Amino acid sequence: MAYVLGIDIGSGFSKAVICKNTAILSYAIMPSGGDYKETSGKIAEIVLEKAGLSSGDISFTVATGYGAAMVDFADRSITDISCHAAGVFHIFPSVRTLIDIGAQFSKAIRLNDTGKVANFVLNEKCAGGSGKFIQVMARILHMDIENIGELSLKSVKPVEFTTGCAVFAESETVSRIAEGTLPADILAGMHKAMASKIVNLVVRLGLTKDCAITGGGAKDLGLVKAIETELNSDILIPEEPRITAALGAALLALENACSTGK
């Protein structure tokens, strides 16, 4: 029996998972903020407390994500691509295509039949397919980001944005608001624009079913529906899609703990 810890320091949020062997014992999510070192210490403390454990009980810790290098107490750091794959394969063994939509980056990952990474494509150059686009629009529409998905689903006539650029969409939105366009239609248009960017990543990999979405973007139902329509495929969503990479990190920590005999 082993307790293992996975920590994912993302560009927007940090996530931590403690597993007892392969079962999730506790997890935590908090904003990454400006000091990743401090955040990693704090989130480890929270997740340990939730599990009723102390740091000495942890056999192995794996760090992953944008700020993985700042987790100085980790035994190892592993790329978030590998951790996402390990995490999603544990939850849904049928998944061969994974789309992760984070605060700044989105990516598509192809898994083979044993759950290992076969290929992947990243979008890290453009805000158009990332959570940042949703944040930008939430700000102009004065909305909470959590309510955006539901409202978007009420749209009957989605706005057609002329480009997928978040900056141009922002100014187009201001003109649409002035013309009296409904926020629901603006949001549905945004989701369509995002979906087309994200599906482009999948097209480059080739869609192999089943398909899952993880990351904060998976919490936005309007976005998930738009991607389903664009891909013409059902999509699986984990119960808490944001902790997938942290879970994968914990599972890879378990493999390391077993092989090193810790």
Place this chain on the structure above:
Amino acid sequence: MGDDALVSFVIGPTGPEHRKLANKVMEEVLNMAGLAFGDLTYVVATGYGRINVPFADKQVTEITCHAKGIHSLLPTVETIVDIGGQDSKCIKLKDGKVTGFVMNDKCAAGTGRFLEVIADALGVPLEELGDISLSAGKVAMISNTCTVFAEQEVTSQLAAGESVANLIAGIHEAIAVRIYAMANKLKILPDVAITGGGAKNIGLVRALEIKFGYKVLVPPDPLLTGAIGAAIVGKEAYERAAGDGEILKRSAQGLQEATFFS
């Protein structure tokens, strides 16, 4: 150019109501020239909103008009780089005729919008960017392409103590890289002219000169090139008709009717 001369010109922000604005600039430019609408032989509209000029006799793309305009002002130019508020483009010309062009209107990076967003983030008026950047001690490199991410990067570099001048030099470098990559899809031949609002930014012009590897030309009123070209297209249409002994077909819409339209 014989009797050809620029009699009057007006430049102002377009705003959302193109039709109203078209009438307003027409009235202003006629007033300045001391002419009435009936004195005009032919009216050519160009630019993004050219279909919203109801009294125009003809609509011509800005690509053609830029080429005509530059060829009359700077006859040695074979490559035009136009940096506008919403797009940027590169036009190749031979004897005033367009032989090829590339355009970016899909992504705000590499357009005037990028400058606007960063100027806003730095709290510097757009017109001052050029002069301030000339006092930079070094170029603070901006690693992000996307305007949204570059804005964040500039803010955090500012917080880390980087100087405003160095950062502005960095954003000029970033735009120059994007524009040069676009222009390079065509074979760039000297002389090169820069037009559009971007040409009024001396820092950006210098950064582009370094990329191109030689001096570039900037017309005295770089915002006016397309409109001058449109006037020349109109003159040529008149001359062609006169040469063939035909009567020039005019639009039925006068200036007065047009005002009822909006």
